[in-house]
Amino acid sequence: TQLLEQSPQFLSIQEGENLTVYCNSSSVFSSLQWYRQEPGEGPVLLVTVVTGGEVKKLKRLTFQFGDARKDSSLHITAAQPGDTGLYLCAGAGNTDKLIFGTGTRLQVFP
Amino acid sequence: EAQVTQNPRYLITVTGKKLTVTCSQNMNHEYMSWYRQDPGLGLRQIYYSMNVEVTDKGDVPEGYKVSRKEKRNFPLILESPSPNQTSLYFCASSLGQPYTPTYGYTFGSGTRLTVV
Numbered sequence: 144t145q146l147l148e149q150s151p152q153f154l155s156i157q158e159g160e161n162l163t164v165y166c167n168s169s170s171v172f173s174s175l176q177w178y179r180q181e182p183g184e185g186p187v188l189l190v191t192v193v194t195g196g197e198v199k200k201l202k203r204l205t206f207q208f209g210d211a212r213k214d215s216s217l218h219i220t221a222a223q224p225g226d227t228g229l230y231l232c233a234g235a236g237n238t239d240k241l242i243f244g245t246g247t248r249l250q251v252f253p
Numbered sequence: 254e255a256q257v258t259q260n261p262r263y264l265i266t267v268t269g270k271k272l273t274v275t276c277s278q279n280m281n282h283e284y285m286s287w288y289r290q291d292p293g294l295g296l297r298q299i300y301y302s303m304n305v306e307v308t309d310k311g312d313v314p315e316g317y318k319v320s321r322k323e324k325r326n327f328p329l330i331l332e333s334p335s336p337n338q339t340s341l342y343f344c345a346s347s348l349g350q351p352y353t354p355t356y357g358y359t360f361g362s363g364t365r366l367t368v369v
Binding site: 193 | 257352
């Protein structure tokens with residue numbers, strides 16, 4: 144069974160701080176998606192990374208896919224209260240399904 | 254506006270009383286799916302459909318039914334709800350296979366179901 148573990152589980156920071164969220168597995172994924180879920184809403188797709196070592200930027204968010212395609216990270220620069228939410232990674236595994244991680248819940252205080 | 258619409262947003266029901274959660278998408282998406290989200294367990298797939306009249310079980314299908322008679326609609330049916338089905342439910346759709354890099358899911362806003 145392919146699993147995606149995310150860390151940390153919870154993160155509470157002040158506005159303006161930087162942070163990194165990790166998504167790890169012992170399995171190889173052909174691609175990996177990142178979603179953000181705001182309170183009371185469904186997850187929204189932020190980015191998909193495909194190539195080992197790939198880096199994608201979305202304003203203050205930087206996503207990286209590990210060289211071996213077993214892990215990924217999300218770095219947020221100068222976090223803002225609007226970044227508050229649950230961050231989910233989801234990997235395309237070997238069963239033609241999308242496997243979701245358990246999520247990192249981020250709270251950014253003004 | 255392109256969206257996935259779920260109804261109701263909140264539902265409290267009693268054990269054994271059949272219920273249906275509706276899901277509709279206006280994006281002409283082929284693939285639709287139902288997930289439940291529970292603390293510590295993440296998103297778990299209940300059922301999915303790759304096209305009209307084509308449905309298949311996900312990871313936690315027990316106690317649920319679905320149908321896909323029209324491309325836009327994918328209702329989730331609980332024939333005899335039990336308290337362990339208390340959860341946050343999401344419907345999601347994708348133009349193609351959501352695990353391929355070209356696509357990904359568009360999710361509805363969720364239905365919070367409580368079974369007492």
